[in-house]
Amino acid sequence: KAGVTQTPRYLIKTRGQQVTLSCSPISGHRSVSWYQQTPGQGLQFLFEYFSETQRNKGNFPGRFSGRQFSNSRSEMNVSTLELGDSALYLCASSLNTRGERPLHFGNGTRLTVT
Amino acid sequence: QKEVEQNSGPLSVPEGAIASLNCTYSDRGSQSFFWYRQYSGKSPELIMSIYSNGDKEDGRFTAQLNKASQYVSLLIRDSQPSDSATYLCAVNWKTSYDKVIFGPGTSLSVIP
Numbered sequence: 651k652a653g654v655t656q657t658p659r660y661l662i663k664t665r666g667q668q669v670t671l672s673c674s675p676i677s678g679h680r681s682v683s684w685y686q687q688t689p690g691q692g693l694q695f696l697f698e699y700f701s702e703t704q705r706n707k708g709n710f711p712g713r714f715s716g717r718q719f720s721n722s723r724s725e726m727n728v729s730t731l732e733l734g735d736s737a738l739y740l741c742a743s744s745l746n747t748r749g750e751r752p753l754h755f756g757n758g759t760r761l762t763v764t
Numbered sequence: 765q766k767e768v769e770q771n772s773g774p775l776s777v778p779e780g781a782i783a784s785l786n787c788t789y790s791d792r793g794s795q796s797f798f799w800y801r802q803y804s805g806k807s808p809e810l811i812m813s814i815y816s817n818g819d820k821e822d823g824r825f826t827a828q829l830n831k832a833s834q835y836v837s838l839l840i841r842d843s844q845p846s847d848s849a850t851y852l853c854a855v856n857w858k859t860s861y862d863k864v865i866f867g868p869g870t871s872l873s874v875i876p
Contacts, residue, residue, distance in 0.1 A: 693852065740807055
């Protein structure tokens with residue numbers, strides 16, 4: 651069974667630009683969560699999608715948005731990039747959204763904003 | 765109070781010793797708890813999940829949960845240099861539609 655696939659692996663952007671990251675979950679998994687990981691803040695929850703609906707959102711500005719398609723693939727968009735957006739962005743999928751549901755992570759997208 | 769807290773590291777143990785990693789959480793309604801291991805430059809991987817009070821053993825790993833104390837721990841017996849990594853405690857946050865919240869992580873170094 652293929653794991654969670656994130657593309658691209660690396661991105662370099664300049665301030666003010668926008669970026670779109672992609673995540674394909676494990677087959678059969680309907681929930682996709684996005685996290686931002688930085689050395690100072692650790693793993694911070696961005697949002698979660700299930701059946702094309704955003705179920706949860708973390709404490710990030712509106713520049714961060716996402717969506718999920720009918721095949722459960724998800725995209726995350728960051729507009730008007732700032733230097734502080736440089737981070738590893740991780741996508742994780744799970745079968746559902748309740749209780750006993752381990753997350754399965756992709757390899758991440760390393761975003762550098764210059 | 766932070767949502768999920770872990771004992772500050774880095775934690776260093778000699779090879780063959782027991783490593784003890786601790787985690788507390790503030791959501792009294794949470795029911796599902798996970799330990800992830802993250803090697804430098806890699807993404808987190810699940811090593812243990814626990815949902816009931818008490819101990820759960822899997823090989824050299826034992827997870828312990830005490831919901832009344834809002835405390836979960838991970839013991840690694842016979843620690844190996846390959847166990848050197850950052851260990852992340854994660855909690856399914858019941859009061860916020862089950863979003864999974866991670867602690868800051870504890871860096872473990874096993875010295876040969």
